[in-house]
Amino acid sequence: MRAARVLAIALACAAVVAFLLLRRSGTDAGRNPAATSEGQPRTPTAGPSTPAPAVPTPRAAAKPSAGLDPEALASPQATVGTELRLLEGGEQDLFRQTFLPAVQPQVTADAFAACRKRVRQVPVRPDWEMAEASASGGHRVIRVSMFGKSMTGFHEVDGRWLADALWCLPIGLP
Amino acid sequence: MRVAGHVGGENTKGCRGRVLVSTLVGQGSFARVGAIALLSLVAACGGSETAAPGGSVPLGWQPPAKGLWIWYFGYTGMTAAQAAQTAKDAGVGYVLIKSGQDASYWDTRYNAASVAEFTSRGMKVFAWAYMTPADVPGSVQAAALAARVPGTSGLVIDAEIEFEGGHDLEAQQLCEGLRAAVPGVWLAYTSFGWIGYHPTFPFDAFDRYCGDAFFPQVYWSDRGVTWSSGHAEAMQMLEAARLQAPVWIVQSNDDTPQGASPATADLNAFFDLTPPYSSLWEFPSSASPAKLPQLALLHWTN
Numbered sequence: 001m002r003a004a005r006v007l008a009i010a011l012a013c014a015a016v017v018a019f020l021l022l023r024r025s026g027t028d029a030g031r032n033p034a035a036t037s038e039g040q041p042r043t044p045t046a047g048p049s050t051p052a053p054a055v056p057t058p059r060a061a062a063k064p065s066a067g068l069d070p071e072a073l074a075s076p077q078a079t080v081g082t083e084l085r086l087l088e089g090g091e092q093d094l095f096r097q098t099f100l101p102a103v104q105p106q107v108t109a110d111a112f113a114a115c116r117k118r119v120r121q122v123p124v125r126p127d128w129e130m131a132e133a134s135a136s137g138g139h140r141v142i143r144v145s146m147f148g149k150s151m152t153g154f155h156e157v158d159g160r161w162l163a164d165a166l167w168c169l170p171i172g173l174p
Numbered sequence: 175m176r177v178a179g180h181v182g183g184e185n186t187k188g189c190r191g192r193v194l195v196s197t198l199v200g201q202g203s204f205a206r207v208g209a210i211a212l213l214s215l216v217a218a219c220g221g222s223e224t225a226a227p228g229g230s231v232p233l234g235w236q237p238p239a240k241g242l243w244i245w246y247f248g249y250t251g252m253t254a255a256q257a258a259q260t261a262k263d264a265g266v267g268y269v270l271i272k273s274g275q276d277a278s279y280w281d282t283r284y285n286a287a288s289v290a291e292f293t294s295r296g297m298k299v300f301a302w303a304y305m306t307p308a309d310v311p312g313s314v315q316a317a318a319l320a321a322r323v324p325g326t327s328g329l330v331i332d333a334e335i336e337f338e339g340g341h342d343l344e345a346q347q348l349c350e351g352l353r354a355a356v357p358g359v360w361l362a363y364t365s366f367g368w369i370g371y372h373p374t375f376p377f378d379a380f381d382r383y384c385g386d387a388f389f390p391q392v393y394w395s396d397r398g399v400t401w402s403s404g405h406a407e408a409m410q411m412l413e414a415a416r417l418q419a420p421v422w423i424v425q426s427n428d429d430t431p432q433g434a435s436p437a438t439a440d441l442n443a444f445f446d447l448t449p450p451y452s453s454l455w456e457f458p459s460s461a462s463p464a465k466l467p468q469l470a471l472l473h474w475t476n
Contacts, residue, residue, distance in 0.1 A: 117431045117433075118431075120429070120433045121396065121428055121429040121430065121431060121433065122396075122428050122429070123249075123459045123461035123462055125249045125459060125461065127245070127246065129246075129248065130246075130275065130278070130280060132278070145275060145304070148245040148272065148304070148456075149304055149332065149334055150304075150334065150335060150336065151275065170396060171334065171335050172334055172335060172365075172366045172367075172371075172372070172391070173368075173393070173396055173397045174368055174371040174397065
């Protein structure tokens with residue numbers, strides 16, 4: 001009787017450990033910029049100037065296994081390269097994940113199409129040499145001019161650098 | 175309040191009509207002699223050292239030809255000296271080199287040595303800085319440093335989307351601050367080309383306080399319209415806005431939304447139609463090598 005109780009406790013403990021291991025593994029594999037709610041405890045100071053990643057979009061949250069490789073967003077330069085690759089490849093959903101959650105709803109089909117056109121019109125040559133480093137809401141931010149004019153911020157969120165603006169849209173043209 | 179030392183003082187109201195005159199020259203069938211005479215009138219309005227409404231040209235300077243915008247030398251794949259020689263060989267009369275962004279002055283890029291590469295080859299040089307309303311005092315300090323670089327003929331403030339939405343006061347403070355910091359500075363601004371689509375941009379404030387010239391960015395190829403329709407709409411909007419600053423119009427050699435490079439003939443038609451100080455955005459990137467030889471084919475003089 002006592003042996004059976006010990007066995008039951010052992011099985012329960014094993015189940016808990018297995019659950020925790022699986023949960024952690026799944027998070028790492030499915031990490032994507034939109035589904036950052038698990039990263040929130042590490043960024044409790046997120047302020048209003050940094051769009052809070054608290055509410056992942058349903059689309060992004062529903063596709064964790066289709067998320068981008070963290071390496072694709074490992075630096076601002078990597079993020080820009082990834083964005084260009086995704087634009088070229090027509091990967092709108094993945095492209096959306098390269099932006100801060102607050103910006104992601106702006107990545108509509110029309111915006112995506114406009115961006116695809118724009119990057120074919122004008123060489124994309126961010127001025128990294130004059131990029132400015134700062135912090136916002138507990139995140140590191142690198143701000144860079146993509147076309148010589150407005151600056152785009154790239155925010156480090158859980159090791160991924162996410163853009164705070166849809167920089168590839170043409171500005172000021174009717 | 176403008177600071178004394180600003181060149182000029184004669185108000186030549188006739189210059190207000192020069193946009194329409196130049197349009198007629200380009201689109202009509204005037205005899206060549208007539209066109210030359212009209213263009214001479216245009217030059218007299220905008221290019222002498224007497225003042226045009228709202229501003230003047232830098233002391234002792236009449237641009238020998240049209241201008242070319244440069245973001246930074248790195249993307250061109252050239253040194254400043256190489257870029258300057260290329261511009262000179264093409265026939266460029268003046269260049270506008272980016273000197274900074276908001277409160278940042280880029281002394282590693284815009285400095286006496288890089289400016290001298292152009293001035294020593296007979297070209298004039300403007301500093302241009304992209305500015306937002308975020309830090310007006312800092313922006314004034316940074317741009318003032320650029321304006322004081324030896325060889326600099328003037329300063330052009332690039333103000334765009336960040337100034338839309340009720341930033342008239344910041345625009346005024348920026349311009350007045352610069353005039354106070356650099357007495358006598360030739361101070362102009364550049365912004366959207368089709369101004370009628372930007373009703374909340376403080377054109378009036380910039381016109382009044384930074385209006386030694388206005389460089390409207392009439393980037394017809396970016397927009398995907400013909401040079402003629404783009405120019406015509408821009409001119410209509412400028413006339414309707416009744417701005418006073420002399421117009422130094424800018425076109426772009428960016429590709430169209432369909433991915434086609436603007437034809438040399440179209441760029442030239444636009445240049446031929448616009449007054450002598452119009453300019454081209456921008457010095458080609460090394461990523462677009464086909465655009466480089468096009469520079470030498472453009473009509474840099476009217």
